[in-house]
Amino acid sequence: MKKQNVLVVGEGGREFAIAKKLQKSPHIKQVYCAPGNVGMASVGVIPVAIAETDFAKLIQFAKDHEVAWTFVGPEDCLVDGIVDEFEAAGLKAFGPDARAAQLEGSKDYALNFMKNYHVPTARHATYRDQTAAINGVDQFGFPVVIKENGLAGGKGVVIAKTRDEAVRTIKEMFANGQARLVIEECLTGSEYSMFVLVSNGHYRILPMAQDHKRAFDGDEGPNTGGMGAYSPLPQLSSAVFQRMVDEVVKPTVDGLVAGGYHYHGILYIGLILTDEGPKVIEYNVRLGDPETQVILPRLKTDLFELVDAAINDRPLPEVTESTDACFGVVLASKGYPTKPVHGQKLGVFPAAANIAIDYANVTGTANELVGAGGRLLMVIGEDLSLQKAHDQVYDYLARLDEPECFYRHDIGAKAGL
Template sequence: MRVFIIGSGGREHALAWKLSQSPQVTEIYCAPGNGGIAEIATCISISATDIEGLLKFAKEKQIDLTIVGPEAPLLEGIVDRFKEHNLPIFGPEKLAARIEGSKRFAKELMQKYDIPTATFRSFTNAEVAKEYVRSHGVPIVVKADGLAAGKGVVVAHSIEEAELAIEEIIEKNIFGDAGREVVIEEFLSGQEVSLMAFVDGTTVKPMVISQDHKPVFDHDQGPNTGGMGAYSPVPQIPQSVVDEAISSILKPMAEAMYQEGLQYQGVLYAGLMVTETGPKVIEFNARLGDPETQVVLPRLKTDLLEILLAIVNGKLEEMEIEWDHQAAVCVVMAAGGYPSTYETGHLISGLPNDTDQQVIFHAGTKRANGKVFTSGGRVLGVTALDQDIPKAKAKTYQLVQQITFTNAHYRKDIANKALSHSFILDK
């Protein structure tokens, strides 16, 4: 089968890597791809949001299945357009993707269907929003309503910090149209986890859980990023909590979408806060997480292509999905200055070879004259597997230390939150 992956990051490299293991896959194309994806797929110079260009390419190459990686093309209706032309494509339609595209839409849906989440209000007027913050106090969470590449959330610990966030989002318009409205939420305390699921209508098949690290610096300091690393499993979160999240959050949300007339086919990602009173939703995404995908897919034993085809053909209910008991740790190596201004074009040296226990997932890279150079903020997702978190973490950081590029930056505490717990996993 010919498969076509949309996107250019570490998530898309992980998808290409996993799909290349399927005996049914004969050719992989990726638009626009990156320096690592180019080793296992044919990269096509088409933007991920050039829907008509992507559609034309898929027709010309008689693509059997298109997989959408990032959120932007989903919200621009790529799935709807491909379906109009009877081209099989994996991902939710435009209206269903609003679960990620509008935080207010998601929160109102959760409120309507009694899905546990933080209390909230939404505002389009900065002064009214500031008054709400002053009356409720801090800590409090300020979010841009729309897409902001994982950077549109501020956890404010002072009134001044919250007011500044409101000004920047609404008045200074730093996120463009995504910030025409802000959602202000109750602050939740606990441990964050990512729980993704394959969804076909009301059929929900959960993946293994993972934990992301959003802030740029160690000890969760500094501004939020797209994600500086992840690990899976999350041993400090009991399976009973995961089961509760599946039954009280993922399955009810799939049912809610169905009740609203939205046929959801794709990945439903729940960003959760495990609080003293149980798991609550921080956000929903309409696609695989990045860098969570880089630790979840390496643990998937079932042929990924078979799962995706089952969803597209409305047969997910018939699938049995198996997972590896090994642990996986991913450390993101970023360009110096990320998530603010950063340089590109630096030579990357010391890249180790991939094996079945270690993979270097490329994100912001490009290939030229047989060499690999930096081309983005998050450059590489260095991933290793082993029997437990400590061993996988040690192996990952050994790989990180082999790789060099000018002003490389990475967190040194990825997976530390798991280290005070027991790790040997049940076979």
């Protein structure tokens, strides 16, 4: 196979990790990322100044640069039909089409899919009317989970502890323009992130990870896009993992086939291990951020070969993963996620053994980085054990002087770290 050019769509830490992993493949000539970020030059990836929403320019770029295929990172593009547009132009894009992307684009749609194909999830109801939602909330008990129906960047979920908080949340969500809300019973148990590479009924499971959604230590504060992650999961037994495959993954993939879905892409399954067994919290139709940054370094199988086989309907290579551990902590702008500081000058991030920096929301130049709000970057450690990787990351973060930023100090606590 001659060396290929590929294009990654997106600009955050997830796309940084995807592009970096692809760039290491011996099959790759060049990885482009649109729009990318200024930090990507540090790993040999070329940022391209095209907005991820400008499908026409992305298509033209892919044609002009003989791109073998395009890996789509963000959910918004997938829901808006970027894969459909690329395929209409005779190009290959890795990700679900717009119909299949509704599994993330609409919570109600996803829950109906789970019901139809017998995938275990929480007891739930969808409401289009504020009064009906308030009248219906009591049937779920408290705390109760209230979700915006549409895309919310991982932040459109409130766990209301009391009826007053639930009513206030319902009113606020409808006032903010939500046409539908989903209310669910609050499931309890450990949460896990599973990423499944799907190719028309065939699948491979990538290394497992655990994400940390709350902004502050002790799982306090508002939900964020994710403040840190680690892989592997020492607390997850092989028997429980097999239950997840048998009771969740298989019926989900079978449902995609039975429903006639066009799916060549990644399916994220957010799982919670309840007393009754594993249940699905949500589907996403792409890799997650920050889990991507810790699972891809552990993936020994060539990512290019995996995606290339999936997108061309060839047999999927087996997935093998490293025995090493990977641990990552997000450095975020002060005030994130509600009112993040923008424009702070970031110091130099010195090279250190077994430490990588995956850049996300940064601008400026490679030598003078400036924060662009939200999650700025992730400090990632790889080592023989999770404890060693954990210690290296936190030692590195402790040496930084970034007063306009913050990070969580307890990532990995549920693994006993």
